[in-house]
Amino acid sequence: MSTPPPPLIASGYFGPTGDPLLKIKLCGLFNPAGIELEAVIDTGFSGFLSMPLIQAFPVGLTLCGTTTVQFADGTTGNKLLAMGAVVVGSITKSGVIILQESPCSVLLGMDFIRTFNIAMVMTKSDIALFDHDWWDKAVKAAASATASPAPSALPAPANSPNPPTSRGDPPPPSAAPGT
Amino acid sequence: MRALAKRSWKPADMTISNPQEVADAGERIYQQKYKTSLEKEHPGQFVAIDVKTEKIYVAPQPEAALQQAKAEAPTGVFHLIRVGAPGAYRVSHVNTASSPNRIGLFRPHG
Numbered sequence: 001m002s003t004p005p006p007p008l009i010a011s012g013y014f015g016p017t018g019d020p021l022l023k024i025k026l027c028g029l030f031n032p033a034g035i036e037l038e039a040v041i042d043t044g045f046s047g048f049l050s051m052p053l054i055q056a057f058p059v060g061l062t063l064c065g066t067t068t069v070q071f072a073d074g075t076t077g078n079k080l081l082a083m084g085a086v087v088v089g090s091i092t093k094s095g096v097i098i099l100q101e102s103p104c105s106v107l108l109g110m111d112f113i114r115t116f117n118i119a120m121v122m123t124k125s126d127i128a129l130f131d132h133d134w135w136d137k138a139v140k141a142a143a144s145a146t147a148s149p150a151p152s153a154l155p156a157p158a159n160s161p162n163p164p165t166s167r168g169d170p171p172p173p174s175a176a177p178g179t
Numbered sequence: 180m181r182a183l184a185k186r187s188w189k190p191a192d193m194t195i196s197n198p199q200e201v202a203d204a205g206e207r208i209y210q211q212k213y214k215t216s217l218e219k220e221h222p223g224q225f226v227a228i229d230v231k232t233e234k235i236y237v238a239p240q241p242e243a244a245l246q247q248a249k250a251e252a253p254t255g256v257f258h259l260i261r262v263g264a265p266g267a268y269r270v271s272h273v274n275t276a277s278s279p280n281r282i283g284l285f286r287p288h289g
């Protein structure tokens with residue numbers, strides 16, 4: 001039986017320019033233990049990992065072909081593809097890596113979030129990557145615990161003869177006409 | 180020995196000689212042979228096109244398409260496409276490459 005992943009997989013941080021960053025290890029033929037990289041979490045990127053070709057040289061990634069990428073301005077360009085393994089916390093997953101000829105940041109995209117099964121929580125000062133299944137259960141448990149709230153302390157609407165006793169409860173029936 | 184030195188090596192079954200040509204061939208094969216049927220049957224899925232044999236490998240995820248392709252054609256050369264999309268991937272920045280639509284790994288000599 002496989003060990004379930006820990007609830008908190010990894011923590012990210014914000015860089016000096018405000019980018020959300022995460023330390024990862026990238027493994028390849030020349031560095032099976034992995035080279036540490038600082039990657040930007042970019043939810044506008046649909047792929048797994050994108051990185052400068054020059055940074056991929058010491059890793060020894062497996063080249064596997066080419067692809068077409070669509071840029072933010074709608075134009076497209078052709079890129080080299082490689083396969084590699086990324087380590088985050090204690091979890092290792094393989095994915096397709098886009099190799100960029102020009103200098104750029106290492107980017108983690110939505111395929112990274114899906115492949116690692118992550119629930120990412122980002123506040124103004126913290127970034128936490130949880131195991132998605134654990135997060136899903138925790139959220140559902142919290143939601144069911146608050147499903148039957150205590151009687152509301154909300155003020156009655158102005159001019160209402162029958163103020164509500166709790167949220168969602170119908171008002172008590174008014175006296176029948178003629179009685 | 181002189182005859183060997185003059186002969187330039189080229190794989191017998193390959194007329195494609197650089198990554199840009201791989202991408203161009205992949206796009207051409209997709210447009211000519213597979214676009215209509217794939218957009219009807221596998222919208223949004225990923226296709227790895229072997230530009231040597233023109234065979235395709237379709238899967239919901241890009242990793243699966245490429246791994247399937249590699250398993251069946253270990254010496255294949257592949258171009259990855261997402262069915263119905265301008266690119267297999269979307270990025271949130273603009274292209275800063277000197278040759279926007281070409282894989283420009285090296286500057287031309289001279």
